[in-house]
Amino acid sequence: KHKVIFDTDPGVDDAMALYFALAHTDIDVIGITTTFGNVTVEQATTNALYLTRIAGRAIPVAQGVNVPFAKAPGTPPDFIHGADGLGNLPSRIEAGGQAEPLSAAEFIVKMARQHPGEITLVAVGPLGNLGLALKLEPQLPKLLKQVVLMAGAVDEPGNVSPVAEANVWNDPDAADLVFTAGWDLTMVGLDVTHRVVLLSKFFERLAQHHKHVAMDTLHHAVMFYSDFYSSIRPDMGHGCYGHDVLAFVWLVAPELFKTQSGRVRVATEGIANGQTMMAKLAIPYPQAGWEADKPETRVCMEVDAAACEKLIAEVLASDWLL
Ligand code: BDR
Ligand code: CA
Numbered sequence: 001k002h003k004v005i006f007d008t009d010p011g012v013d014d015a016m017a018l019y020f021a022l023a024h025t026d027i028d029v030i031g032i033t034t035t036f037g038n039v040t041v042e043q044a045t046t047n048a049l050y051l052t053r054i055a056g057r058a059i060p061v062a063q064g065v066n067v068p069f070a071k072a073p074g075t076p077p078d079f080i081h082g083a084d085g086l087g088n089l090p091s092r093i094e095a096g097g098q099a100e101p102l103s104a105a106e107f108i109v110k111m112a113r114q115h116p117g118e119i120t121l122v123a124v125g126p127l128g129n130l131g132l133a134l135k136l137e138p139q140l141p142k143l144l145k146q147v148v149l150m151a152g153a154v155d156e157p158g159n160v161s162p163v164a165e166a167n168v169w170n171d172p173d174a175a176d177l178v179f180t181a182g183w184d185l186t187m188v189g190l191d192v193t194h195r196v197v198l199l200s201k202f203f204e205r206l207a208q209h210h211k212h213v214a215m216d217t218l219h220h221a222v223m224f225y226s227d228f229y230s231s232i233r234p235d236m237g238h239g240c241y242g243h244d245v246l247a248f249v250w251l252v253a254p255e256l257f258k259t260q261s262g263r264v265r266v267a268t269e270g271i272a273n274g275q276t277m278m279a280k281l282a283i284p285y286p287q288a289g290w291e292a293d294k295p296e297t298r299v300c301m302e303v304d305a306a307a308c309e310k311l312i313a314e315v316l317a318s319d320w321l322l
Pocket of ligand 2 (some may be wrong): 124
């Protein structure tokens, strides 16, 4: 079983990812850490507590960073995930739950020390919590088993600027720290997440199947998210990208992806701010090797989209809701 800490800014596709992880029998989510991104960090924490508690799971939630490392903080847009991050839910049931007394970075370090070499960190928001945890514990890359990111774009255009993906754009300095830290690192970015479209009908069927507040919540959120994506990509039908859920799909079914390894750096200023650049091994860089001293990242470049959709459907339709 994969022991996972889930670093997230829920967020509609974050909610999808969380429920996929909770539903999957090979994944054990031992903690959730929150960050600003799709919403403020306070709202992200509220949502993480809500989504887990309504699904019947009392997983610890530790609140993390509320601003980027260096760039000026911005206001999260409300037209993609809704002002509340879950597509403006009309109401919420009483679900309880309270955040941990530790910060996200402290929580990550504490758990990594308790379970050396065992924890997979799946991060699907801006990367400040991981950056801060690295500063607290420079040995963290050795203490974690691996890190899987939904972040970045190599050949695919960005979704915030022509070159920047949102999670990297939101904190490029933290992202660059994470890409150069030296852990076993996998990047699941727009090169693959833009290949997997999930139709809102699919979530409607899941909600009918489960008849459970957790699935109703996800369905409502996905309807809002799909309104946005269908407005910018009318050809996709009423649906959305699965972005964050693909980080978990990679974890449990890496054979569905083609990866390429290379050194990745992030532009932290100027017109390309937030761009992830990769030195593909096949290209010899004559100037003594671009960033030759930096570690490599395993980057997902292609995906079997149909197989992903099938797996997501099977896992979410399984009997997992308490
Ligand atoms: C990423 O940005 C966020 O809006 C999504 O939750 C996902 O993590 C996609 O670029
Ligand atoms: Ca996210």
